[in-house]
Amino acid sequence: MSETAADGPALDLAGQWDQVRGDAHRAIQRTEQAIEKADTGLADRRGELDRARGRALTGHADWRAREVDNLLSLARAALGPRWSLWEEAERHETGPASEASVAEVSAAAALAELALAVRRLKSPLRRKRRWVAVAVAAVRRCDDLIARSEANAARQWQEGMRAATRSRNEAVEDARRGWRHDLAQLRRTVDALRAELDAAIPPADADWSAWHPVSRPVDALRVGTYSRRGCEGEPLAVPALFPFPGTTNLVVRAGRGVPGRADAVLGVVGRMLASVPAGRLRLSVIDPIALGSAVRSLAGLNSDDVRLMDDPLVRPQEIENKLTELVERIGRVDRDLLGPHRLGSLVEFNRRPGARPEPYHVVVVFDFPRGFTTPESRTRLDQVMLNGPRCGVYTILVIAEDNPDYPHHLAMGEDGQVTTGPAILAPAGVGEWTFELERPPASSWEASDVLRTVVDRVADEARDADRVVVTPKRMFDLLPVATRPELGGIAGVERPVRPRDPSTWWQGDATESLAIPLGTYGLDDLMIMRLGDGTRNHVMIAGMTGAGKSTLLHTLITVAAVLYSPAELELYLIDMKQGVEFQEYARHRLPHARVVAMHSQREFGLETMRTLTAEIERRAALFKRYKAADLAGYRRARAEAGASTGVGAGADADADADADDPPLARVLLVVDEFHVLFDADDEIGRDAAGRLATLVRMGRAYGVHVLLASQTPSSPVAMGSDAVRNMEIRIALRCHDQVSRRILAENNPAATELAPRGEAIYNASSGQRGRDTKFQVAYVETADRAALLDTFRALAQSRGLLLEPLVYDGDRPGDITSGVFAGLANARRDPAAPLRAWLGEPLGLSAPVHTDFSARADRALLAIGDDAANVGVLTAVCASLAAAGVGRGEGRLAAVSVVDFTAVDQRYTEVHDELATLLPGLRRYGAADALEHVGELAELVEKRTMNDSYTVDLVDDCRFLLLNGLHRCRGIAAAPSWSGGAAGLGVPLDYLLREGPEVGVFVVATIDGNGLRRVHRDILNQFGVVLTRQRPQQYDRVDALSGLATNRLRDGQALLNDDGDVTGLRPYQIPPAGWLAAFARGLPPHPRGSEPSS
Template identity: 30%
Template sequence: MPESATQQVLDVRAGLAHALGAAQSALDTARDRHLAAVERRNRVAAAAEAQKVRLAVERDTRLRDIDHQHHDDLAALAGAAADAGRRGAPGAAGAPWSSWAPTPGVGAAEVRVGRLLLPYEGEVPALVPLLDRGHVVVRGDAAASDEVVAGLLLRALGTTAPGTVRLTGYDPEQLGGGLAGFAGLATAGVLTFAGPGALGALLDELVDHVRRINETVLAGEHPSLGALADATGRRPEPWRVAVLLGGGHGDELSRKERGHLDRLLRTGAACGVHLVLRGVAVPQPPAGVEVIDAARDGTARLSGCGDLPVRLDEGPPPALVTATSRRIAEQVAAGPRPVALDTLLPDEEWREHSATGLSAPLGDGPHGTPVTVTLSDYPPHALIAGPSGTGKTNLIYAWIGALAARYSPAELAFYLLDFKEGVSFARFAPGRRDPSWLPHVRLVGVNVNTDREFGLALLRFLGAELRRRADAAKRHEVTNLAELRAEDPDGHWPRIVAVVDEFQVLLAGRDALAAEAVDLLEDLARRGRSQGIHLILASQDVSGIEALWGRPALVAQFSLRIALPRARRVLAETNPAADALPRFHAVVNADSGALEANRVVRVPAAGDREQWSALQHRLWRRRPPELSAPRLFDGDVVPRLADSPDFARLAPAPTVPAPVVLLGETIDVAARSARTVLRRAPGRNLAVLGTRVDEACAVLGTAARALAAQYPPGAARFSVACLDPDATAAVDALRPHLPEDSGWYGPDSVGWLLDDAAEAADADLAAVRPHFLFLYAVDAAPGGARTAERLRRILRQGPERRIHVLGWWRGAALLRETLGGQGSRTDAIGAWVALDVHGSELAPYYPGAGAPVWYPRPWRALHFDRSVHRGAEVIIPYGAP
């Protein structure tokens, strides 16, 4: 056993040991597995953790990306909206008040009222459509609404040309106080108010206005005024913005008014009629009406901005409103900016023919189309009226320019006379600064207001031309200018246009001159039409011209009527069109002023010298070489003997049967010299009468120089006696112009001269050579009755014997004394020149019962020569050579 037991023990031990070992091994294995599993689990757990972190990061990144994208999209949208806002409301339509200034003509489609409240740092303006687009209804908080209305109006005014937006305010609650800042506009008519009871009338008027625009302006051709303006570049009618500030009571409008209001809200915008309503309920605003709901906190909802809240701008600073209103009113009062003269000029100059008439545009009509004016058989003559400063002269310039550019001088000739103070037509004649002239102009008369004779001279000249044309027509057996030109193609038959500005001066007064002028006018007006002679008479006020209205037949010939703003009576009595004309506009009416024939024309500025001279120089350079400069008659200029064509023609001749004495310039179209002929015949003496030394010396000096120019040396005897010290200088100045052997006498020596001449006058035979005695201040000759007796003998008998007195008496009565006193014969004085002597004093030297009409005026004289004159003529003494 022991052995076995031991063995057994050993076996058991071995078995145990084995089992232990196995167990140990299993344990180890198990442990290892456990460890591995733990490790694996740890790894998995760690991986799971990392994944979670990654996911979170990923999610955050994605969320951030989405945020950015969202933000960018929003910014892009808001930026685009802001851009669109700036484009839609440029300049004064959108600028902040701090830097606001009017930007007329930017053509804003919308105006800014505030900004959208967006989570975006840039600013997106909130805009509302107004001019040409729609209407605005403001509701809610009263103060905020007032500010919105003020802002809207100021922006509308600031984006348009002054005067092109007309406001009407209806403010029954505050009686205009709601628009107080804009009151300055009222002075220029840009803002008018409808009184508390006048809403109905205002709406009636606006509805009528819309109807008129639709019928007469749009006339089915354009859908709206805005479209018409886009198509033509011109806007014929202003915008009318009616601001109705109600009290917020729903019952304010009658049914009719409500109907009108609805109509205007629907149809007004196309016709430029816009409503800005505050406190006037509009239950169902139609499309095109923007509704602004203003809250007390300065936010608002705009119907055009959906749900986006809006922060309203503050109202414009009151000082800005008043200053802008004042400036706009000033600009409106000053009138529109002028159009350029060039708009009247043709593409090619001098292409037209005047055989049947003269047509030229005078400016443009309301739709921008030129308004053409024609002078022809009908209408033949024009009457223009415009109070001072309304542009009458400018209109005449424009007309002359438009005609002169179309017709060559062979087709058209102008005779221009201006009775106004000043020299408005002088620009057409060569001057000191500008030698050019308008080639068509044949005569320019300026500063003729005291020389009505010049107007008469023009009419006489035209009368003679009329006869010449009528004779030519008879010869060619034709009846009018067109036929004459066809029959006589080589003849020079331009149409004549005679313009007389301020013609009432010519016709004023009830004297012989006015009577003759009216007769001539009537004849010219009646017969001139067929002979191509057209009259344009212009006046500040034709209504006062009795000479015209007493002759309806004369007035009827002037069927072309042109009225400038506020001109009276030139149109028909029932035609008030001139009253409402804007500045620089005219009503042209080719049917004697009948209402239906009115055409309104905007006249371009032709007064500007630069624009004018460009045209005149161009035409002047093209003038035919044979054309002479026009005759310039300037009543303020003293003519010079050296310039006298008649003086230039005088030359020494072997025999001089009819010695010519020149005296001064006549007032006529041809610049003739007044003359008297000292034939060998009784009475051929000349008396100059009056106290004015310079003029008397000028007349005698001219006479002496003219006579001297006709004789070779020694062929005539010249004796000069100076008996008034004031005449010494003039007499001395004459010396170089008279022959060397002339005799010069003073108070001490004049007796010898008179003795000698009286003796020769008594002689049986005439002197071999003529003797001319120039006696300055005859009445001052010493010697009393003896001198007078000798003088009488010389005056009575001298001319028969070639002894002629050219004497200056310092009064008509003094001459009478020389002749033998009251009742004595005066026929020894065959010709006289009166200076400051009244017409009545001249009666003894004037044939017939009456006396000549003569009111002395500076540097003018009245000349009468009983051998040739029916009546006396006014002359202008020649001045310094």
């Protein structure tokens, strides 16, 4: 697809974000300069004030030294030896008062007074003491004058500093206010640009699940983040973009010991793939040391139908050859595309309206100069790096040391830090920013979903551009009609089959074989899978994820259902993985399907195999009656018997032959991800291998065919080599070498060379080399398949062929309301039979799981689970007992009692109320009354036990004690034995558990899985029937929990250990409100098969 003007101009994302960085830098610079100017002004003013204050202090010091200290020297000389008078006067705080106040005294007056006192001291006739006091007072006044002057200077300095600081703060605040305004504007710009950028180039930590390749180049790579702090410490971060496709290369300096260097390059390559439309980027990798391991996650770009990447180049000669090829390509682009149009780059050419875009090419060179062993190879690299970007050829060069010829853009250190180098990623002059390389949420780009998504979807869109889709209509158009199978036809198909015309469906006759078209090969030849043709009866299919295995299975099932009616073909569809591949066949009730299983467990797969081996045995009995060797012989003999005048009058039929015997359809068992059955070397795996061997060995004669599909097939050892040998038809989609050799043959790796999706190999000779036929699998659109399934259902109903498939969902809990429980519970019961409690749905095809309460030891039931699950078990038990007549009818109302140890606010009140309707005589006790009630039952047991002639009638005489939340009972953790003091509940309960079942008194208890340690193991070990949910072994009863693999169970599943017999089940959950009451209303007044005792 070429770009047109309608696509709009390419986004100049790199330029826009460079502008943002520049704007941010200039705003920060303006603010910092304004703050610096204010700080400088404050510092200048401080200097001025400091100097003025210093001058004042110096003047005062000089004045005192010059005037005061001189007079003091004269006074000392005048006093001579009587200087002590001066010292004495100084010790007095005050001297003779001056005629003027201190405030009015000037420096001159103080000096004059001091000078007068000095002169008087010189006179021998004067009183020395008086004039010493006057002189001292004068000195003090001089010092006071100096102090007041200095204080005034300090005050002036402080006032000046306050004014200067205020002026500085106002300037700083103005600058910061401007910065905040600039920052707000910057953030608005960043938010707007980021939204635009995220839409065009999502960040690595975004959800890429909905990403699709762009329709036009976005001209930038999002390689990381630039970050710095704002003027007030705010974190600023903007994406780091590298222009691509542009006019430059990318050079990375990183030694081989630097962790993550190859992964970083891988991330850049992934970004390159995501920045241009799918198919417009080619990739070459030169990796002479690691041999291409760094780009192994890009393998999806290199396949038979998508050649976006060359095989890694590791040898010097092939490196030089590739560079020579690129140099020639550069010359061709320059000569043929750019020159005639006077264009500066291939980017400009590709943007021209009407141009057929020329793909870009990226060459990645690891560990340069390793592998460049000749001057010619280095010259070719120089030519590519110098001329390539202009002509759409770009180089990612990884060097170990600085190289002046190749200045690097990024430098990766051994500490994992990445810095920019002399070859910058953006225009200069935008300030100091810290660079951080972009990383995905996963541990590496190689392991990230982002790269996987990009590679897969780029390859898919590039592949689909030339992809040919084979539709069912195309296949049926190629199908010859009224043609014998050996000539390419399908038995029974006499008219053209039209997928949209149901009247043309179901023509196929499966008497001799099944023939199912799967796709086309060669020049419109039809690939038909034929089952029942000689020894070709069973199929193995393998294909890696995305290769088209699911498409193949859907095509096979849908096309078979178009060709054959449910009377000719029965399907057993089993999905062993946690998927929903077959869900739509259950939802639409495919009439051909006998079983549709989703989220299946190994037990269900094994149960299905057992069902089919039983079907083979049933057919063997029928064939024997008709003396038939295979399905075709049986059908013919049956037809002859029906056409004869008397039953069994056919020439070869036994006298027991009956014209009403079923015609028998062919059976196709489809198991997806069959390897799950054989993953473990355990009883299930061994049994499954044996059953598989039986099916593939005997199925041919009885019309039972097996199709096993998997991404990773089990080894022949696990499956059984005989079974594998008998599965002659092998279908391989693209897969790894080991899988190809397993699904085809040891010497046949051909499946590794298939296209990534939709191309397959059909080999009907056990996969032997030289017998492969490559074909394109047909594809049925999802909407078309849904419409066909709806029509199948309507057509079957119109022909009276409507059968309901058994649908199994391993993740769905047991449903007591489905109708199956009611049918089983209300079935006529033999009065002598044990009381049967239906506990849940099976993990297979058998009837719901039950346990029997009979007059023998070890018939107590323990359910281990959470409160809701345990109440569901108790509900099922009560409903089963009520259906048998226990607790209903005359003389039986006291048969069932419940002791609930759970907290009042945690009880299921609505369930209890409905149980009272179901069991009118149901007695309920709290924890306080438990000991008394259990003691009464223990006395009843003792009384019956002491009566040697007592015979229990289970319906009339039984007693059921239901203990909900037994682990919450006080004292139950103690050993159940007398110890000289008052006995707790454990003693009578232990007696009930040991002796009660044999005289018709049964205990059903529930505990939380975490409460096992709160119940003494001697009591736990008395329970012979244990239902446990996801709990490993917790106590020591060998035939109860020891060794049960309950850790494999899913939610809603459990194991029932009934006296050593272990059965998986999905226990019934609590029914919706009203169901128990409705169930009770439907019960007969008395149990069927017996009358109430008098």
